[in-house]
Amino acid sequence: MKLFIVVLLVLFLPLSGFVQVFQAEESYTEKDSLRGGLRPERVNFDVLKYNLNVKVDPQKKYISGYNKITFKILKKLPVMQLDLFSNMIIDSIIYKNQNVKYKRKHNAVFLHFENPLAVGLTDSLVFYYAGYPVEAKNPPWDGGFVFEKDNNGKDWVSVAVQGTGASLWYPNKDHQSDQPEEAEIHVAAPNGLMNVSNGRLIDSQPQDDGTTIWSWRVTYPINNYNIILNIGDYVHFSDTFRDLDLNYYVLSYQLEKAKKHFEEVKPMMACFYEHFGEYPFKEDAYKLVESPYLGMEHQSAIAYGNKFLLGNEGADMSLTGIGLKWDFIIIHETAHEWFGNSITASDIADMWIHEAFASYAEAVYIECRWGKSAALDYLKGMRATMIYNQAPIIGDPGVNSEGSVDMYYKGANMLNTLRSVIDDDQQWWDLIKSFSETFNDSITNTDEVISFFDDHTKVSLSPIFRHYLLHAEIPTLQFKKENKKVFYRWKPIEEDFEMPVDLIINKSLFQLQPNNNWNVLKQVKTIKDHQLNENKYYIKVEIL
Incomplete structure (x- = not known):
């Protein structure tokens, strides 16, 4: 019955840390290779900057805009691969005031230049697009746009695309091996709502069409999937930790609750500074942004949707009680700023x-x-x-x-x-x-x-x-008894595997140096005379 209860708990615990991670496939398609592979069309140029301009219509669930991509040519480049999901419409791709010819294959877009781009060239192109982006059915585990309403019936919009790919909603070089050195994100949102993106707010300009453009600047390299927009009825409050600016954006009716709950950020930062070093994006500041899904590590704009609860939506995944002492999303997603x-x-x-x-x-x-x-x-x-x-x-x-x-x-x-x-x-x-x-x-x-x-x-x-x-199997420490002697070894899975472990034998601590060969455990007469310190080592013990 205990096992049955644990299984049920595992099934229903919110697995917020497991953001859009999938098992490896046994076979792969051309689409997988185009997305995950590195060919000359990708590696022969380096992305320097994204200047993303997007207008969001929450009622129609429609986006439109362009990305100005600044790049440097590393090797002669007749064809450049960028990425944009096939359901999104390409309006035009402009380079030196001319339309670039292109071909689409799955979610890849191949730009063909009449004259190959020369080594050392630094330049930019503008990629215009529009469409109804894929909506996430179960964000953040399922990638896509999120169009929700808050408790006051106001539009609340975000996106989560780790694993699925940032090319789901904007054109880019969608591979983690290359990051823009900097980025600007300009998002037109309906008046009365705010957009919060990565980095620092540099401007907000009302438009004649009933929207306001919110402009943000990122001064550090940034992963494609980390670039984010958050549109909602946000209010802002701030604090500091040492010389780091702490900024918080929450729905208007959550302000007082958030002010109290987000106090955990300071002891967390003290701990992480001690063990990991200073916050990596100090110039862009640190932000928590309330989101309509559980959470994601968007750089300098962490998506927070844990409902101001301790644990993982009020649950403790470890079943020890320790997980209910702190807010899982704040800690785990902030750790991603370093890792x-x-x-x-x-x-x-x-x-x-x-x-x-x-x-x-x-x-x-x-x-x-x-x-x-x-x-x-x-x-x-x-x-x-x-x-x-x-x-x-x-x-x-x-x-x-x-x-x-x-x-x-x-x-x-x-x-x-x-x-x-x-x-x-x-x-x-x-x-x-x-x-x-x-x-x-x-x-x-x-x-x-x-x-x-x-x-x-x-x-x-x-x-x-x-x-x-x-290997799927964890290291297995094997014991057997032969000729009145106890032998031990590591089960031979990884060749020449050695790892010392501590055993408690008759209340005394001994360190063993097992390898793949059988060795005599001289300190004991029976296999049951020893005990492993399970808190220190994640291994399996097997008695043959």
């Missing part, structure tokens, strides 16, 4: 770099507030409800495959296991902060991250990373 927005995986196959560290940041925050024991209990609690061990964490590269949902809490428990292997908390925290600061404002991949951790520790961590990331 995901500042440190970005070049291919979404490596999205564990975003999600494992952001999920582990939940435990970091718990440890800052309520101690290490509570953090370890929380991570262990997440194993029973939020880890499946049915597919590898890493997806297939080049085909827009994000891999397994286990990138979240299996990834977080992997990091906790690495901490236990290093067995020096000061070294661990120095390592995490050094990783965050060294990789700040960078696009990276699994190999680079593993190499960094390996190069900065005395223990070889590569085999451990590979086991958790590349």
Whole structure:
């Protein structure tokens, strides 16, 4: 009955951290390769800036506008690939005051230049478009536009497209390997409503057509899927943490509740500054924006829809009670400012770099507030409800495959296991902060991250990373008894796998150094004489 209850709880818990993450496909289509692959049409130019101008009609659920894309040519470029969902209408693409010829294939748009663009050229084109964007049926897990009404019957509009792709609603180079160095977002919204986007507000101008254009500027590189619009009956209030501006935009009738609830931001920032370094986008400030869906890590404009509740919409995914001490969306999505927005995986196959560290940041925050024991209990609690061990964490590269949902809490428990292997908390925290600061404002991949951790520790961590990331099954410590002796080894799944573990034997602590070969456990006479510290290590024990 206990198992049945846990299963029911897992089914109905709001999985807000699992934003639009899908299992890897067994086969892929041309559409997948066009979206996820890197060919000369994509890699031969570098995006420098997006200047996005969009008008939103909430009643018709229709958008129109253009994106001025500034770029630099890295290699001779006769054909450029940009991306826009096939249901959206292309009005024209203008380069040097001339219409560019183009061909569409699935969601890709191939621009053909009469004279190939020369190496070193910095220039821009303007991509005009319009249409009825795909609506999300279950945001944020299902990508698309969100057209809702607030409690006063006023329009409330947003969008969430991680995984699905930002080209769902605006033309861009839709691949994480390339980010614009800066962006401007200009959104025309109906009068009486405000638009909130990334960065800082630079202007608002009423128009003759009953709309107001709200203009925002981003001064840092930004992921395509992070660029956002939020239209609603918003009111603004602000605060500061040290020299960081904190800005909050909530629906007008939520103001007093939000002022009290968002006080959690300050202790969170104190914790994250200590362990991850300064907020990565200080010039653009930090924002929480109330959204009509649960949450998303939109850079400097985090979507917040947790209804001013503790936990995850009032639930504790760990089933320990610890998850009800804090607001899940504030903590998890803010952690993405460091891991995901500042440190970005070049291919979404490596999205564990975003999600494992952001999920582990939940435990970091718990440890800052309520101690290490509570953090370890929380991570262990997440194993029973939020880890499946049915597919590898890493997806297939080049085909827009994000891999397994286990990138979240299996990834977080992997990091906790690495901490236990290093067995020096000061070294661990120095390592995490050094990783965050060294990789700040960078696009990276699994190999680079593993190499960094390996190069900065005395223990070889590569085999451990590979086991958790590349295999569905977690490391299994096997025991057997033969000839009155107890033997132990790691089940041979990852070649040459070694990882030290602590065992409690007759109330004393011993560190074992298992490998793939059978070794004698000299300290015990029977298999049952030992106990594993399960809070420190996420492994399985098997008695043969």
